[in-house]
Amino acid sequence: MNLAISALDYIEAIKDGEFTVEEFVSETFDQIKKIDGKLHAYLSLNEKVLDQAKELDKKRKAKEKIGSCIGMPIAIKDNICVKDTKTTCASKMLEKYTAPFDATVIARLRKQDALFIGKTNLDEFAMGTTTEFSAYGPSKNPWNQEYVPGGSSGGSAVAVSALESVVSLGSDTGGSVRNPASFCSIVGLKPTYGLVSRYGLISYANSIEQIGPMARTVKDTAFLLNIISGIDTNDNTTIDNHDEDYLKDIDSGIDGKKIGVISEMVGKGTDKEVSSATKKALVKFEDLGAKCEEISIDMVDYSVASYYTITSTEAGSNLARYDNIRYGFDFDLEGYEFNSYIAKARRNFGQEVTRRLIIGGFVPSAGHAGKYFLKALKVKSRLTKEINAAFKKVDFLVAPTVPILPFKFGEKLDDPVAMFLIDFNTVTANLTGKPAISVPFEISNGLPIGIQIIADSMQEKSLFQAAYALESTTNLPKVSL
Amino acid sequence: MVSKEEIEHIAKLMRIELDDHTVHIDRVQKMIEYFDILDKAGTESEELIVNEQSLENLREDKYEPYNDKLIDKLKHYKEKFIRAPKMV
Numbered sequence: 001m002n003l004a005i006s007a008l009d010y011i012e013a014i015k016d017g018e019f020t021v022e023e024f025v026s027e028t029f030d031q032i033k034k035i036d037g038k039l040h041a042y043l044s045l046n047e048k049v050l051d052q053a054k055e056l057d058k059k060r061k062a063k064e065k066i067g068s069c070i071g072m073p074i075a076i077k078d079n080i081c082v083k084d085t086k087t088t089c090a091s092k093m094l095e096k097y098t099a100p101f102d103a104t105v106i107a108r109l110r111k112q113d114a115l116f117i118g119k120t121n122l123d124e125f126a127m128g129t130t131t132e133f134s135a136y137g138p139s140k141n142p143w144n145q146e147y148v149p150g151g152s153s154g155g156s157a158v159a160v161s162a163l164e165s166v167v168s169l170g171s172d173t174g175g176s177v178r179n180p181a182s183f184c185s186i187v188g189l190k191p192t193y194g195l196v197s198r199y200g201l202i203s204y205a206n207s208i209e210q211i212g213p214m215a216r217t218v219k220d221t222a223f224l225l226n227i228i229s230g231i232d233t234n235d236n237t238t239i240d241n242h243d244e245d246y247l248k249d250i251d252s253g254i255d256g257k258k259i260g261v262i263s264e265m266v267g268k269g270t271d272k273e274v275s276s277a278t279k280k281a282l283v284k285f286e287d288l289g290a291k292c293e294e295i296s297i298d299m300v301d302y303s304v305a306s307y308y309t310i311t312s313t314e315a316g317s318n319l320a321r322y323d324n325i326r327y328g329f330d331f332d333l334e335g336y337e338f339n340s341y342i343a344k345a346r347r348n349f350g351q352e353v354t355r356r357l358i359i360g361g362f363v364p365s366a367g368h369a370g371k372y373f374l375k376a377l378k379v380k381s382r383l384t385k386e387i388n389a390a391f392k393k394v395d396f397l398v399a400p401t402v403p404i405l406p407f408k409f410g411e412k413l414d415d416p417v418a419m420f421l422i423d424f425n426t427v428t429a430n431l432t433g434k435p436a437i438s439v440p441f442e443i444s445n446g447l448p449i450g451i452q453i454i455a456d457s458m459q460e461k462s463l464f465q466a467a468y469a470l471e472s473t474t475n476l477p478k479v480s481l
Numbered sequence: 482m483v484s485k486e487e488i489e490h491i492a493k494l495m496r497i498e499l500d501d502h503t504v505h506i507d508r509v510q511k512m513i514e515y516f517d518i519l520d521k522a523g524t525e526s527e528e529l530i531v532n533e534q535s536l537e538n539l540r541e542d543k544y545e546p547y548n549d550k551l552i553d554k555l556k557h558y559k560e561k562f563i564r565a566p567k568m569v
Contacts, residue, residue, distance in 0.1 A: 100549055233540050302522040309516055316495065325565045326555065333557055333566045341566040343496040351505065354497060358488060358509050361495040363516070372516055378524040416512045 103200020120155030175426025182450025255289030316360025
């Protein structure tokens with residue numbers, strides 16, 4: 001059996017009776033047992049999944065109605081709630097938290113008979129770009145285990161890349177789906193803000209984050225978006241997409257389309273291998289009939305500072321609920337005064353979360369808000385205007401997903417500004433609410449490089465067409481496991 | 482430059498105890514220092530984009546019973562009440 005099969009091919013194979021759901025899920029579980037000790041993609045596994053697979057096979061035999069996923073295994077980032085399943089956010093604070101409800105995306109996948117194979121590793125509360133800030137230890141990059149897999153949805157990327165799941169879900173606040181997708185050579189989409197419900201996604205910076213699909217092919221990514229997108233009464237920011245079919249006409253090509261290459265994202269600070277891959281991608285786009293031109297977006301230079309100011313501020317509020325009264329409880333109430341009790345409980349947060357909470361208290365506080373938070377919001381406004389103006393001239397904006405190649409563990413851990421700059425090319429889509437996808441494009445000396453395509457709001461359909469066209473020009477080596 | 486005392490003061494207000502004091506403060510200071518770049522953006526005159534939602538667009542405000550007894554998930558509670566540490 002070929003575990004490297006795409007989700008769409010899996011569904012066809014099941015329909016054709018090539019194998020049963022149980023056989024496929026069982027083999028996936030064997031793969032996890034074989035390699036996850038090394039790669040650490042998962043924080044917990046769904047022990048009932050084989051029974052659920054058998055149940056689906058029975059239903060199929062009895063010709064009962066079955067959802068469109070027919071038992072397709074999917075891995076879920078551990079900051080998305082799956083009912084009666086541990087949801088830790090890779091934090092000691094939520095070590096014992098079991099979600100009492102399904103996130104909307106989970107309910108929708110469940111209805112289509114997807115099987116939740118396990119919960120994947122992340123940087124604690126999704127704050128990080130390497131998974132090194134997980135309270136349960138980092139995930140390893142399957143392409144080279146000495147290298148980080150990217151983050152924060154690192155576990156979700158590793159699971160798909162290392163054939164430990166067919167597809168996965170991540171969440172993207174500043175690049176957390178696209179960055180690990182790029183580092184692990186898979187596809188990852190950050191949808192338009194509001195296209196996918198955030199109900200049941202544990203909030204970090206709710207004004208800009210989105211749940212995003214991750215898969216080995218662009219088509220699978222579109223298939224997943226078909227299922228999880230659309231309006232939800234439980235998330236008032238969701239937009240009605242009129243049940244758009246993102247798979248339909250995905251092979252329409254990009255002949256005659258205009259592509260803007262963001263100058264600020266291909267300049268200084270870009271590794272030469274990444275630079276050269278980007279140039280090659282532009283040649284491919286031209287071969288496909290698109291016209292490429294450089295386009296300058298001034299505010300990109302300030303986007304990372306704006307992003308961290310805004311997200312830390314929102315984290316300061318969103319994480320205030322972890323007070324050991326509603327979540328936590330590893331010690332008794334007796335002998336504590338209210339504030340000291342909460343302060344002691346908050347020691348359960350790891351170092352990066354602690355730092356961002358302090359920043360999140362500092363930058364919007366009286367006396368500092370004018371210098372930091374308000375300026376950050378103004379940069380966000382101006383950046384949005386600049387990007388909107390760019391989309392009057394071009395159909396897509398392109399840049400490398402990450403300016404640098406995957407790097408070794410510990411390499412950037414002690415340099416917060418170097419860590420910031422990893423997000424340089426991804427935060428713009430979050431701050432402006434635009435959809436962006438990372439497509440695997442090259443393997444340079446054994447290390448993956450992804451190309452990012454950004455489209456205007458709600459233009460996912462044409463974004464997938466561009467991504468599919470670029471993907472079709474590549475023939476990448478398979479990861480050796 | 483932001484002083485360490487200012488950072489410590491905010492941490493205290495955020496009810497955060499700093500275990501490894503200097504490491505955290507130094508690093509937070511470096512992170513905030515990077516934000517000085519915002520001064521150069523020249524966006525002082527920029528107006529903020531505000532998303533307005535009219536009340537009609539909000540979900541109907543009605544009581545929906547939840548079947549599971551959620552309070553059972555807490556360790557410290559009595560009947561319908563959550564128990565918290567004393568305030569004074």
